[in-house]
Structures are given as C-alpha cells and as structure tokens.
C-alpha cells in the first residue's frame with residue numbers, strides 16, 4: 001500500500017515525474033488517503049475507462065452501498081447541494097434525464113457567442129488593479145485578481161443573473177470554492193445557504209430571466225425526475241456555479257504557470273494564437289487540474305484488472321497519472337503544444353464526463369490570450385518569497401495564489 005502525499009507543495013509544483021512513475025506501476029494503486037482511508041487509484045487507459053464506464057460494477061452514489069458520501073468530510077470537492085445531492089451523486093435514469101436536460105440547455109444557450117463577453121470580462125479584470133498587501137506596483141496575484149473571479153463571472157452572466165446581484169453571487173462563489181483563513185469553512189457554509197436561497201428566488205420568476213440565458217433554457221422542458229421540479233433546476237444551477245469554478249480557475253493559473261516554465265513553447269504560441277485550442281489541450285494533459293475523479297463505490301465483490309473489490313470499496317479514477325502514461329501519450333513528460341495526438345483525460349469519461357468541458361476550454365483560451373497580450377513580458381515572481389500557494393484538497397491541483405511581475409521592475413527588485 002502506497003502512502004503518497006498528494007498535497008505536498010513540491011509534488012504540486014512539479015508532479016509529472018511522480019505521476020509518470022506511478023503510471024508505470026500498473027493500473028491499480030492501493031493507497032491510504034488522509035480523512036478517507038483505504039482506496040484504490042485506477043490509471044492506464046483501459047482500466048480507467050472500464051471504471052468510468054461500468055455502472056453495473058461501480059456507482060457514484062454511496063447510499064447504494066450503505067455508505068455516507070465522502071466529499072464533504074474529506075474536503076475533496078465542496079458539498080455541492082444543501083438539498084437533493086449533486087449530479088455527481090446521481091446514477092442511472094435519474095442522472096441520464098437531468099444530464100440530457102443540462103447538455104441541451106447549455107447547447108441552446110449558445111456558448112460560442114459568449115466569446116466577446118468573456119474577453120470583455122477578462123480585460124476588465126486585467127485593467128482593474130486592486131493594490132494588495134505586500135505587493136509592489138508591478139506585482140499581481142494572478143489567482144485572486146483574475147483566475148478566481150473570471151469563471152464565476154462568466155457563469156453568472158451565462159445564467160442570466162441580474163447585474164445588481166452579481167457581486168454578491170461572485171463573493172459567495174469565491175467563499176465556497178476558495179475558503180481561506182480560520183473562518184473559511186464557516187463562511188463557506190453560510191455562503192452555500194445564501195447562494196442556494198438566492199437561486200430558489202431567481203428561478204421562481206421565470207419572466208425576469210433573459211430568454212436566451214442558460215437560466216431560461218434550464219426552465220424549458222424540465223425533467224420530471226422529482227416531485228419538486230424547480231428544486232432540480234436550482235440544484236443544477238448551484239452545481240454548475242461550483243463545479244466549474246475552482247477547476248477552471250486552476251486551468252487558467254496552471255496554464256499560465258506551465259507556459260512561463262516553458263518559454264520556447266510560450267514563444268511559439270505568441271507567434272501564432274490560432275494554436276491556443278491545442279495549447280489548452282496540452283495544459284489539460286500536462287497540468288491536470290482535476291487529478292482524480294470523484295469517488296466510485298464497488299457495488300459487489302468482483303475481480304477488476306487483477307484486483308478484488310468488495311462491496312463498498314472506494315476507487316478513484318487517477319486522471320493525472322493516465323495523462324502521464326506513455327501508453328496514452330508519447331513522451332508524456334514533454335510539454336509540447338505541437339503534439340500530433342493528445343489523449344488527455346482531464347474531463348473524465350462515460351456518463352459523468354464533464355458537462356462544462358467546452359465552456360472551460362473557451363474560458364481558458366480567451367483568458368490566456370488576453371493575459372499574455374496585456375502583459376507579454378510577465379514572469380513568475382521569485383518563488384522563495386512564497387509566490388505560489390496550493391490548495392490542500394485531495395484530488396485537485398489548484399493554485400490559491402500566484403504572484404507575477406507584469407513588467408520589468410524599476411524599483412524594489
């Protein structure tokens with residue numbers, strides 16, 4: 001049984017070599033995870049896909065096997081829904097109906113036409129300089145001032161939430177996704193309640209929703225999965241705001257960090273911005289913002305790729321190790337924005353494949369382009385001074401702080 005500290009800051013700074021070595025040990029890696037206990041990490045394309053596409057053997061719904069969900073206690077992903085339980089935790093027909101409805105609403109809300117608005121939001125954030133404590137005039141906390149607010153602001157606009165309440169929604173989303181300080185968890189808990197209550201009110205007067213908004217599209221042809229159909233829509237919107245927040249924030253900040261670590265690749269991109277979709281694909285592979293999937297629970301006793309599962313045993317899809325497996329991607333340790341075939345699996349697979357993959361891609365493409373257009377000479381501030389801070393949650397690789405210098409300094413450095 002391996003005891004690996006996935007929250008160690010040296011691992012988080014450069015996890016690729018460790019992940020490559022783990023991927024070579026075979027697809028099944030029994031581990032002990034703090035606050036969760038014994039679990040199995042599953043990597044390697046075949047076994048991972050088998051895990052994510054075998055609903056007859058594994059479930060995301062812990063209650064099916066008589067267990068409590070481990071999200072909240074372990075702090076893997078915030079407890080999404082105060083009410084009904086998140087989309088992640090649903091399985092079978094119930095999940096299919098809601099998921100189909102969500103995918104359709106996202107398609108109808110016209111993600112592509114959002115591009116100019118996302119660029120505008122990104123530019124506004126880059127223009128606004130909030131002087132922060134202990135930072136020089138040419139320094140910015142890229143997470144706090146850019147990567148953290150941008151995805152939430154996009155989702156708020158996409159849902160059609162009125163501008164006057166948007167700052168409150170943004171504040172609650174940040175308190176939930178990025179709890180900080182000793183009162184962080186308490187603030188997150190109360191922010192969850194405020195956000196959920198607000199969304200209930202928001203969906204109770206459909207005539208106020210902009211007709212093309214995601215909010216309005218979610219209200220059209222609601223699935224009849226529960227007696228209280230509006231509760232389903234509130235749950236979905238609540239889940240969307242949170243599921244895409246820290247993950248997309250991380251894709252932006254890790255993307256920027258990875259490009260700064262690889263100046264020749266950054267130069268290639270700066271010379272030709274049509275490369276940006278491939279660059280985001282390569283960042284997803286190399287940086288793996290979601291290191292694992294949510295947990296799966298074995299429904300019974302069975303053999304699986306040489307390992308015996310018993311009912312209730314916990315498995316996680318080890319996305320980050322699969323991304324570093326040479327059987328999936330040639331020369332996986334090389335960050336190469338020109339690679340021919342990229343088989344990154346950072347959005348998962350199967351029925352629970354990320355519902356926001358396309359949106360996350362679009363946001364990251366625009367964010368990187370606006371960022372490096374505004375500050376082409378940007379560089380990471382000296383790491384010795386603690387310019388990077390990492391989330392301690394198992395299963396994610398999220399930056400909580402990233403101090404950059406936006407131009408050559410004329411003072412203090």
Ligand code: HEM
Nearest residue numbers: 087088243244247248251293294347348352354355356360
């Ligand atoms: C870089 C950004 C993102 C990453 C790496 C990511 C990753 C993932 C992964 C790995 C899963 C599957 C988890 C599992 O199978 O256990 C997932 C599910 C999901 N994600 Fe994302 N996600 C991102 C952004 C977003 C965004 C922006 C949204 C919202 C618009 C979103 C909405 C969802 C939803 C709704 C699901 C659940 C799907 C289901 O259970 O049917 N994600 N995401």
